[in-house]
Amino acid sequence: MKKIIVANWKMNGSSESTKKWAQDFMLLIPEVPYGVEAVACPPAPLIPLLNYLMDSSEVKLGAQDCHAKPEGAFTGETSAELLKDIGCGYVIVGHSERRTYNSESNEIVSAKASSAIKSGLIPIICIGETKEQRDRGDTIKVINQQIDESLPKEAGIGNFILAYEPVWAIGSGNLPTMDEIKQVHDAIIARVSKSIAIETSKVYVLYGGSVKADNAGEILALSNVSGVLVGGASLNGQDFCKIILSAVS
Numbered sequence: 049m050k051k052i053i054v055a056n057w058k059m060n061g062s063s064e065s066t067k068k069w070a071q072d073f074m075l076l077i078p079e080v081p082y083g084v085e086a087v088a089c090p091p092a093p094l095i096p097l098l099n100y101l102m103d104s105s106e107v108k109l110g111a112q113d114c115h116a117k118p119e120g121a122f123t124g125e126t127s128a129e130l131l132k133d134i135g136c137g138y139v140i141v142g143h144s145e146r147r148t149y150n151s152e153s154n155e156i157v158s159a160k161a162s163s164a165i166k167s168g169l170i171p172i173i174c175i176g177e178t179k180e181q182r183d184r185g186d187t188i189k190v191i192n193q194q195i196d197e198s199l200p201k202e203a204g205i206g207n208f209i210l211a212y213e214p215v216w217a218i219g220s221g222n223l224p225t226m227d228e229i230k231q232v233h234d235a236i237i238a239r240v241s242k243s244i245a246i247e248t249s250k251v252y253v254l255y256g257g258s259v260k261a262d263n264a265g266e267i268l269a270l271s272n273v274s275g276v277l278v279g280g281a282s283l284n285g286q287d288f289c290k291i292i293l294s295a296v297s
Contacts, residue, residue, distance in 0.1 A: 063094070265294035
């Protein structure tokens with residue numbers, strides 16, 4: 049199973065910073081190491097530029113969101129089909145920031161993931177508990193509900209990825225213990241395997257939430273962690289390269 053390393057730039061970046069990011073990346077990693085899939089998800093307007101700059105590399109492109117419909121009168125939205133057309137292979141759906149700030153429900157996330165799969169994209173479906181839910185001991189309960197309601201009926205072997213991002217850890221510098229990450233990932237894998245009847249070894253689950261160059265190696269060494277979804281640390285091309293290299297060190 050490949051380790052999948054995903055950069056989520058969120059609402060950051062410019063034409064100049066994107067050029068610098070690409071230069072740093074190509075200098076440090078002219079070839080993505082064997083056994084690693086590197087994915088960059090910049091803001092939508094920067095996707096074509098990054099696609100052009102990284103054309104000679106093996107870095108895959110992704111988007112940070114898509115609409116559930118393939119087309120229509122949805123001002124300001126972007127369809128999964130258009131993202132595929134401009135070079136994307138992945139799309140993040142259901143990130144906690146969109147669930148919070150855009151009131152996206154599990155049902156909306158499922159519809160977006162469905163559209164992505166139908167368009168030939170691999171949705172990276174984010175799930176995770178808040179601090180309050182964790183403090184109540186409801187982590188697994190919340191995770192299971194999100195899985196049951198966010199996975200579309202089209203979900204099958206190799207056409208989707210889950211990303212466990214404890215909401216309380218994102219951007220906070222705080223991190224669950226390695227045992228906690230392992231326990232939650234085990235629970236996710238078991239639930240998905242039971243829900244859509246696929247082998248546990250075929251379930252891809254990334255970890256996200258304050259992933260940095262100095263902790264990525266330990267996280268990626270966990271047997272049930274398929275990769276990482278990196279936020280702030282991915283904005284620096286050199287730091288992102290270090291995270292990629294930690295997957296094979």
